[in-house]
Amino acid sequence: KQEVTQIPAALSVPEGENLVLNCSFTDSAIYNLQWFRQDPGKGLTSLLLIQSSQREQTSGRLNASLDKSSGRSTLYIAASQPGDSATYLCAVRPSSGGYQKVTFGTGTKLQVIP
Amino acid sequence: KAGVTQTPRYLIKTRGQQVTLSCSPISGHRSVSWYQQTPGQGLQFLFEYFSETQRNKGNFPGRFSGRQFSNSRSEMNVSTLELGDSALYLCASSRRYPDGSYNSPLHFGNGTRLTVT
Numbered sequence: 184k185q186e187v188t189q190i191p192a193a194l195s196v197p198e199g200e201n202l203v204l205n206c207s208f209t210d211s212a213i214y215n216l217q218w219f220r221q222d223p224g225k226g227l228t229s230l231l232l233i234q235s236s237q238r239e240q241t242s243g244r245l246n247a248s249l250d251k252s253s254g255r256s257t258l259y260i261a262a263s264q265p266g267d268s269a270t271y272l273c274a275v276r277p278s279s280g281g282y283q284k285v286t287f288g289t290g291t292k293l294q295v296i297p
Numbered sequence: 298k299a300g301v302t303q304t305p306r307y308l309i310k311t312r313g314q315q316v317t318l319s320c321s322p323i324s325g326h327r328s329v330s331w332y333q334q335t336p337g338q339g340l341q342f343l344f345e346y347f348s349e350t351q352r353n354k355g356n357f358p359g360r361f362s363g364r365q366f367s368n369s370r371s372e373m374n375v376s377t378l379e380l381g382d383s384a385l386y387l388c389a390s391s392r393r394y395p396d397g398s399y400n401s402p403l404h405f406g407n408g409t410r411l412t413v414t
Contacts, residue, residue: 217402226301226387226405272340274403282352285330285403287340 185210187275189288196263197296204258204291206273211251214278218247218258220269221290227272231258235278263295299324301390301406309412315376318409322369322390326401329371331363334385334408343386346371347393378413385410 186209196202206216215234219227231240231247233256239248246259256273272290277283302321310316322329331343342355346365363373369390375382387408392401 214398219405224385224410226303226407227389227403229402229404232402282345282347284342284345284353284355286342287332289339 320388
């Protein structure tokens with residue numbers, strides 16, 4: 184059974200700081216890994232999707248890396264801004280074929296202080 | 298291009314009642330999955346539909362059911378509501394091939410906030 188862990192559960196940083204969010208998973212047989220942000224009371228907004236064959240993906244100030252062998256992914260946020268304050272979740276889709284469910288981490292709640 | 302649309306945004310029901318939530322996926326997306334989100338349990342998978350057939354189901358009691366229509370719109374139903382069913386219910390859509398492989402990210406709607414009193 185896939186387990187996905189995100190540490191720390193909460194993070195508070197001053198504006199402008201570069202930061203790294205972590206996502207660990209127990210089963211390396213994955214199809215892809217997706218990072219989301221969630222604002223309070225809202226749905227999830229897709230940030231980056233990394234296929235199992237890729238090592239990293241970049242979008243603007245965001246960079247996500249994937250190391251399947253160690254069961255880890257990191258989301259790097261450069262020059263953080265107050266608008267980045269949200270909960271960040273990672274989700275892993277297994278590669279076992281068929282219709283397998285996506286497993287979500289419990290999230291990291293980020294606060295960027297002006 | 299319109300995103301995933303969930304209706305209604307908010308619902309207040311009493312114990313024992315039943316409720317139906319609706320989800321319209323992004324145009325062209327035939328896979329629709331449902332999730333329950335609570336502060337204590339996080340995001341939990343309910344079920345996934347593709348081509349009007351339920352393809353996978355999470356560990357929820359039979360009171361939770363769903364269906365998908367020919368236009369890919371989906372509904373989920375919860376019967377005999379309990380206080381513990383209070384949660385944010387999220388729907389996600391994605392594009393996938395008939396062989397089960399995916400070629401798009403999951404896209405979520407803004408959810409339906411269900412409160413059971």
